[in-house]
Amino acid sequence: MQGYFITGTDTGVGKTLTSCVFLHALAQQGLRVAGYKPVASGCEQTAEGLRNEDALALIAHSNVPLDYASVNPYALAEPIAPHWAARLAGKDIDLPFSLHQAQALGDRVDRLIVEGAGGFLVPLNERESFADLAEALQLPVILVVGLRLGAINHALLTAEAVLRRGLTLAGWVGNAAWPEPIPAGTIETLETRMPAPRLATFSHQYDPDISNLAEALRLDML
Numbered sequence: 001m002q003g004y005f006i007t008g009t010d011t012g013v014g015k016t017l018t019s020c021v022f023l024h025a026l027a028q029q030g031l032r033v034a035g036y037k038p039v040a041s042g043c044e045q046t047a048e049g050l051r052n053e054d055a056l057a058l059i060a061h062s063n064v065p066l067d068y069a070s071v072n073p074y075a076l077a078e079p080i081a082p083h084w085a086a087r088l089a090g091k092d093i094d095l096p097f098s099l100h101q102a103q104a105l106g107d108r109v110d111r112l113i114v115e116g117a118g119g120f121l122v123p124l125n126e127r128e129s130f131a132d133l134a135e136a137l138q139l140p141v142i143l144v145v146g147l148r149l150g151a152i153n154h155a156l157l158t159a160e161a162v163l164r165r166g167l168t169l170a171g172w173v174g175n176a177a178w179p180e181p182i183p184a185g186t187i188e189t190l191e192t193r194m195p196a197p198r199l200a201t202f203s204h205q206y207d208p209d210i211s212n213l214a215e216a217l218r219l220d221m222l
């Protein structure tokens with residue numbers, strides 16, 4: 001299986017946006033691509049069952065036919081930490097099952113884009129976290145850095161956690177998820193201290209255009 005595990009410095013920093021940009025950019029290279037959201041907390045009840053907007057966005061930017069459950073096997077109603085949302089739903093998130101589903105999807109495509117939930121150490125269940133899933137997947141990690149004050153510390157902590165597990169930090173993406181100006185020195189400092197290349201910087205946009213953003217993504221640096 002080839003692909004990337006997309007993590008972030010926090011929830012709401014632009015992991016889904018960046019995952020869609022990766023899917024688009026890789027598809028433009030003629031590759032078969034699929035997104036995978038193993039666990040989604042915060043779902044709408046629909047006639048077809050619980051649906052999460054991240055998983056639906058990943059499906060929309062994939063270029064192979066995908067059924068919802070294969071992209072998002074754990075769809076949890078509550079918009080809270082996934083292990084707690086699972087507990088409230090009377091479910092237990094099983095890492096080997098999540099891994100097996102990833103492999104099944106990964107076998108169908110050239111690149112699988114796996115989006116975590118929240119940051120790298122967010123728990124999956126009472127024992128394990130998304131970091132354990134990333135480790136089991138053995139995919140290179142991309143870190144999405146939400147460009148606000150505090151990002152330097154969050155980014156460096158996450159990079160350290162990724163490397164400590166023996167995983168490859170393939171690159172990072174700076175994303176201005178909020179309308180406030182990017183604090184002076186944030187990008188420059190991360191440029192010198194992050195142990196991986198910056199693949200893109202996305203400015204804050206009224207209505208982000210995935211294909212425009214994909215043009216700015218330096219896949220050649222991976």
Ligand SMILES: Nc1ncnc2c1ncn2[C@@H]1O[C@H](COP(=O)(O)OP(=O)(O)OP(=O)(O)O)[C@@H](O)[C@H]1O
Pocket residue numbers: 008010011012013014015016017018054116117118175176177178202203204205206207208
């Ligand atoms: N560069 C940007 N310009 C404008 N809006 C943005 C930008 N990046 C992200 N957003 C918006 O910010 C919100 C959070 O982004 P996104 O959903 O990608 O975060 P996330 O890291 O995937 O969050 P989660 O942890 O919930 O999965 C979304 O509404 C998204 O459209």
Ligand SMILES: C[C@H](N)[C@H](N)CCCCCC(=O)O
Pocket residue numbers: 011012040041042078079080081082117118119122
């Ligand atoms: C609901 C939200 N949008 C995400 N899907 C889950 C974020 C979990 C964060 C947990 C934490 O670090 O406190």
Ligand SMILES: [Mg+2]
Pocket residue numbers: 015016017054115
């Ligand atoms: Mg998301």
